[in-house]
Amino acid sequence: MLTNVAVVAFDGVAPFELGVLCEAWGVDRTADGVPALDFAVCSATPGRISTSMGFDLQVEHGLDRVAVADLVCVPALHRSWPMPTDVLQALRETVARGARVLSVCTGAFVLGQAGLLDGRGCTTHWMYSDQLQEQFPKARVLPEVLYVDEDPVITSAGSAAGLDACLHLWRKEFGGKVASTVARRMVVPPQREGGQAQFIARPVPDCAAETLGPLLTWIVDNLAEDHGVEALARRAHMSPRTFARRFRAETGATPHAWVTNQRVIAAEELLERSDASVEWIAAEVGFGNAATMRQHFSRVRGVSPQGYRQSFSCPDERPA
Incomplete structure (x- = not known):
């Protein structure tokens, strides 16, 4: 420790x-x-x-x-x-x-x-x-x-x-x-992972209308939705190619990598603070099933969801 x-x-x-x-x-x-x-x-x-x-x-x-x-x-x-x-x-x-x-x-x-x-x-x-x-x-x-x-x-x-x-x-x-x-x-974001790019081409958007900030907030609030590039591009009113380029420029990561990381973060919180099954958590955060969640969670965190829960579970914070 x-x-x-x-x-x-x-x-x-x-x-x-x-x-x-x-x-x-x-x-x-x-x-x-x-x-x-x-x-x-x-x-x-x-x-x-x-x-x-x-x-x-x-x-x-x-x-x-x-x-x-x-x-x-x-x-x-x-x-x-x-x-x-x-x-x-x-x-x-x-x-x-x-x-x-x-x-x-x-x-x-x-x-x-x-x-x-x-x-x-x-x-x-x-x-x-x-x-x-x-x-x-x-x-x-x-x-x-x-x-x-x-x-x-x-x-x-x-x-x-x-x-x-x-x-x-x-x-x-x-x-x-x-x-x-x-x-x-x-007052810094806890989400950035090691594999993200050091150099982000557009760290500060030219104007508020160009930023993907509102979309990123919506993604985090709706992780169980379809967040493929085509679906997100439609919501952002862009072509898939333009959207993928803009997303990488503003976040330093691909849409898939960024969304996966957000889902892992949400899964961590549920593993720490609830007794919910891995299958239920996987559906709640958008992984779909336990096998997919285990695959992504283990790759990103280097430990299985159950192993993470055993290390960081907070029983006193679970709902009565």
């Missing part, structure tokens, strides 16, 4: 990505029912460290704090910045003892220096993926995805993707309800 998180800071650290990790793991949300975590920022030499933005930070904890953490996070920094050998050794020892490491953006280069990307799938910001592959040829760099979970090594792309990776790990450890609570407190 994840109870202890350490973030390694160093000279040249990017303050925004450091802040992402502090926000994801360091905020006390126990009043909202989120488990308490022991959190600390540490460095090779406690004291003052410089940031990439021209101001300094004071860090109290040393690498002894890393030695007891269940998760060690590495924020971004300049790709050619030299990393202390004791930091690299601490990261290697973290993985060797069965704990996890997680990088944000160019923090993947630090994991590469530690030898932790060899033979593993990984990612970084799309601008630097070619350099990551060139510098660490034994790694399998996936240049377009938001994050890669090759437990115990998790790598994520640019800034916001770091939050996605952290929320993924919250969900993996504590279930969908807790992950959604953390996301809601941070």
Whole structure:
């Protein structure tokens, strides 16, 4: 169980990505029912460290704090910045003892220096993926995805993707309800999956009339409906080809992948909060039958619906 998180800071650290990790793991949300975590920022030499933005930070904890953490996070920094050998050794020892490491953006280069990307799938910001592959040829760099979970090594792309990776790990450890609570407190969507594209051609529509936002809301509210491309295109008053292109541009995913993910999220909540059968849940969220739901749920979450229910069921929240 994840109870202890350490973030390694160093000279040249990017303050925004450091802040992402502090926000994801360091905020006390126990009043909202989120488990308490022991959190600390540490460095090779406690004291003052410089940031990439021209101001300094004071860090109290040393690498002894890393030695007891269940998760060690590495924020971004300049790709050619030299990393202390004791930091690299601490990261290697973290993985060797069965704990996890997680990088944000160019923090993947630090994991590469530690030898932790060899033979593993990984990612970084799309601008630097070619350099990551060139510098660490034994790694399998996936240049377009938001994050890669090759437990115990998790790598994520640019800034916001770091939050996605952290929320993924919250969900993996504590279930969908807790992950959604953390996301809601941070005012970010909990839905983005690792395989979604980093670069979305139209992150902000030109005008409200062009956005698919209302349609996406309708889909989530009506998951049992037919959400094939042709049916959705008719509702959006577009040709199937235009609709599929627009959908990918606005969401970074295909309609099928996006709808499937929404159905998995809805199924998670029902598995956590109800005693309903898998067959009933499958029909309720639009999978149609239990076999189809098991196939998609296991592929997306890496565990069967029943296995998920056993791990994250909340009996006290089920209707009387």
